[in-house]
Amino acid sequence: MSTPVQARTGAMAAAWLLFRRDMRLAMRRWEQIADPLVFFLMITTLFPLALSPELSLLRNVAPGVLWVAALLSSLLAADTLLKSDAADGTLEQCILSGQPLTLLLLAKTLAHWVLSGLPLVLVAPLVAVALGVPATALGVVMAGLLMGTMTLSLLGAIGAALTLGLRRGHLLLSLLVLPLAMPLLIFGARSTELAIAGENASGPLYLVAALMVLALTLAPLTTAAAARIGVE
Amino acid sequence: MQLWRGERHVLRGVSFAVQAGQALHVCGPNGAGKTTLLRVACGLLHPEEGSVSWNGADIRASGSGFLASLAYLGHEPALKGDLTAAENLAFDIGLRHAVDAPQVAATLADLGVADCADLPCRVLSAGQRRRVALSRILLTGAQLWILDEPFTNLDAASCERISAALAQHLARGGLALVAAHQGLNLQAGSVARLELQ
Numbered sequence: 361m362s363t364p365v366q367a368r369t370g371a372m373a374a375a376w377l378l379f380r381r382d383m384r385l386a387m388r389r390w391e392q393i394a395d396p397l398v399f400f401l402m403i404t405t406l407f408p409l410a411l412s413p414e415l416s417l418l419r420n421v422a423p424g425v426l427w428v429a430a431l432l433s434s435l436l437a438a439d440t441l442l443k444s445d446a447a448d449g450t451l452e453q454c455i456l457s458g459q460p461l462t463l464l465l466l467a468k469t470l471a472h473w474v475l476s477g478l479p480l481v482l483v484a485p486l487v488a489v490a491l492g493v494p495a496t497a498l499g500v501v502m503a504g505l506l507m508g509t510m511t512l513s514l515l516g517a518i519g520a521a522l523t524l525g526l527r528r529g530h531l532l533l534s535l536l537v538l539p540l541a542m543p544l545l546i547f548g549a550r551s552t553e554l555a556i557a558g559e560n561a562s563g564p565l566y567l568v569a570a571l572m573v574l575a576l577t578l579a580p581l582t583t584a585a586a587a588r589i590g591v592e
Numbered sequence: 593m594q595l596w597r598g599e600r601h602v603l604r605g606v607s608f609a610v611q612a613g614q615a616l617h618v619c620g621p622n623g624a625g626k627t628t629l630l631r632v633a634c635g636l637l638h639p640e641e642g643s644v645s646w647n648g649a650d651i652r653a654s655g656s657g658f659l660a661s662l663a664y665l666g667h668e669p670a671l672k673g674d675l676t677a678a679e680n681l682a683f684d685i686g687l688r689h690a691v692d693a694p695q696v697a698a699t700l701a702d703l704g705v706a707d708c709a710d711l712p713c714r715v716l717s718a719g720q721r722r723r724v725a726l727s728r729i730l731l732t733g734a735q736l737w738i739l740d741e742p743f744t745n746l747d748a749a750s751c752e753r754i755s756a757a758l759a760q761h762l763a764r765g766g767l768a769l770v771a772a773h774q775g776l777n778l779q780a781g782s783v784a785r786l787e788l789q
Contacts, residue, residue, distance in 0.1 A: 367690060369690065374686070374687045388675075448670060452666055456659055
């Protein structure tokens with residue numbers, strides 16, 4: 361046994377393994393997935409009740425409501441991203457597995473996005489229609505939220521890793537992530553606004569896409585560095 | 593090696609070397625820094641002064657080469673409560689190298705927890721979880737074992753099984769760092785003691 365002859369698992373295979381494990385875990389504890397989705401639905405359905413059922417008014421606030429709700433529910437979900445892995449020691453074992461931690465945490469973040477961000481994107485058309493968004497704008501709403509929630513998951517992972525060692529890090533996590541998410545909120549809401557007005561929304565959408573690419577490239581590196589410090 | 597944790601000077605002038613086929617028994621009272629020392633040896637913590645070397649190279653420089661030959665058992669068993677013991681091991685070992693189900697089952701049986709293989713880990717007792725976590729150490733096939741209190745929560749028979757596995761590991765030219773309150777039941781020549789104050 362002390363002479364390992366087995367071939368090492370490749371980095372991509374290890375990341376895929378972690379992704380599948382998180383999916384399997386989520387299937388056994390689905391209420392965790394439901395939380396951010398229910399939160400998103402709650403915020404977006406409360407607005408028409410509190411504001412006014414008049415569609416023309418709702419249509420004006422729809423971009424803000426959709427994007428703020430997505431941002432808040434992503435923050436809510438981010439708190440759970442690394443917490444259980446850090447608490448039960450599996451994060452340490454991932455660090456000690458010899459696999460690139462950046463890739464493992466990227467896989468973990470993507471799994472987290474599939475479970476918490478993607479459901480939001482899928483229910484977004486329903487919510488948007490309820491807020492008076494015309495059907496022609498739904499494509500832009502979904503595309504924007506698809507990239508937006510992905511970016512938010514990646515940013516949330518940084519916050520989750522930075523607050524690993526803290527007992528009540530949730531508030532701090534929000535404070536850390538919110539400023540980073542501001543450009544996304546501005547451009548995301550702007551794209552939806554333009555689409556509702558029937559104008560070309562590609563400008564802000566490209567910016568949202570650029571933010572996503574930036575987050576995809578840099579966030580996993582930052583998350584990995586922060587996680588290493590976090591387990592110390 | 594020197595290491596501070598906040599205001600506390602935890603490791604003060606600690607130094608050791610372990611040869612192939614040898615185990616280092618780290619002992620000392622609670623809070624003496626046993627866990628800290630083992631975490632430094634794993635590379636999870638960085639000492640303020642001094643270094644850890646593996647085969648003559650600093651572990652921070654050799655990176656994944658060192659980690660590939662390391663198996664670490666921490667305070668927490670690192671098992672997911674919602675996964676079965678077999679699933680947990682398949683994932684943990686799978687991160688390192690290919691492993692097949694019969695191998696996992698055989699190792700679990702060796703440690704007397706074969707019937708736990710298909711149970712979610714949250715229903716296992718602390719001792720059973722410990723033994724599943726120790727199965728991981730055996731399955732990694734790593735040359736260096738770093739075990740933090742491996743005998744906690746174990747009954748006498750399991751302690752003997754672990755000691756036997758440890759002796760076998762050393763006989764094959766493996767190394768081990770073990771933090772334990774009780775003595776290690778090994779051949780006199782193969783154990784060095786490191787007493788932390």
